[in-house]
Amino acid sequence: MARSARHTTRTLRAMKQKGEKIAMVTAYDANQARMAEDALMDVILVGDSVGMVMLGYETTIPVTLDEMIHHAKAVRRGAQNTMVLVDLPFATYHGDPQESLKNAMRVMQEAHVDGLKLEGGREILPHVEVLIRAGIPVCAHLGLTPQAVLNLGGYRVQGRDKKAAQRLLDDARALEAAGAFMVVLECVPNDVGALVTEQLVIPTIGIGAGAACSGQVLVYHDLLGMHGQDTAKFVKSYAALHEVVHSALVAYRDEVKLGAFPSAQYTYEIHVDELDQLYGGKERGSLRETD
Numbered sequence: 001m002a003r004s005a006r007h008t009t010r011t012l013r014a015m016k017q018k019g020e021k022i023a024m025v026t027a028y029d030a031n032q033a034r035m036a037e038d039a040l041m042d043v044i045l046v047g048d049s050v051g052m053v054m055l056g057y058e059t060t061i062p063v064t065l066d067e068m069i070h071h072a073k074a075v076r077r078g079a080q081n082t083m084v085l086v087d088l089p090f091a092t093y094h095g096d097p098q099e100s101l102k103n104a105m106r107v108m109q110e111a112h113v114d115g116l117k118l119e120g121g122r123e124i125l126p127h128v129e130v131l132i133r134a135g136i137p138v139c140a141h142l143g144l145t146p147q148a149v150l151n152l153g154g155y156r157v158q159g160r161d162k163k164a165a166q167r168l169l170d171d172a173r174a175l176e177a178a179g180a181f182m183v184v185l186e187c188v189p190n191d192v193g194a195l196v197t198e199q200l201v202i203p204t205i206g207i208g209a210g211a212a213c214s215g216q217v218l219v220y221h222d223l224l225g226m227h228g229q230d231t232a233k234f235v236k237s238y239a240a241l242h243e244v245v246h247s248a249l250v251a252y253r254d255e256v257k258l259g260a261f262p263s264a265q266y267t268y269e270i271h272v273d274e275l276d277q278l279y280g281g282k283e284r285g286s287l288r289e290t291d
Helices: 009-018 030-038 065-078 097-111 122-133 146-152 162-178 190-199 241-258 272-279
Strands: 022-026 043-046 083-087 115-119 138-143 182-186 204-207 215-218
Touching: 009 022, 030 043, 030 065, 043 065, 043 215, 065 083, 065 097, 083 097, 097 115, 097 122, 115 122, 115 146, 122 138, 122 162, 138 162, 162 182, 162 190, 182 190, 190 204
Parallel strands: 022 043, 022 215, 043 083, 083 115, 115 138, 138 182, 182 204, 204 215
Antiparallel strands: none
């Protein structure tokens, strides 16, 4: 079954109003995006988590604008009928708002995506506002913001006391007032996620923020169990692909070492008469290059 049309900011808001949950997943290349689209995901996020799950970085901080555009273009090619959002990476929207707009326009024009995601609260309002005035849909990201992991002192749950929770709620309201069409809430207590969702008209997408959010997002590699190691508490793995892939690679290696692969089933043949002509009447196996 194929989706008739990709979602828009308006249809996502309508989903919240109707109580219909929004399913979002990350993707980083055309194949992952195609799989997500075939599964009828509502939204695909090209997250800067690409740095950690695809590029081998320890955090998202080293990810560049060019890298995000490269992966976003691949995702769009793989999912032409699904709403695609892209993270603006670290340090591309923290100086002059006009520079932020220039970076945002590059992503939109080169990758042909449907909107951008920016981490941060009221401190990034000038950047959010300039993008929205230019016609670029903005999804906000509050709570645990990985680009600020060094300031946060690690990957820690946010909004656990009244002051922090109130600040998060105030940030969400300010971002909504500025024109953000959706807010991702990461790693906040269930009740805080519920409160923010209740107070906003725009949808919320939770990742470790409880079931009351308007929808949920998980990292592609996490939900498929591709790491073979412990993940965050909020991650549910729906498969164990690390074990499957590891077993397949070991089996392939062993068959190559033993000479069992490729067997006749996986090889091509030449007609015996043609082969005889190549050998020029000589015994097969004796043909050598001569001067």
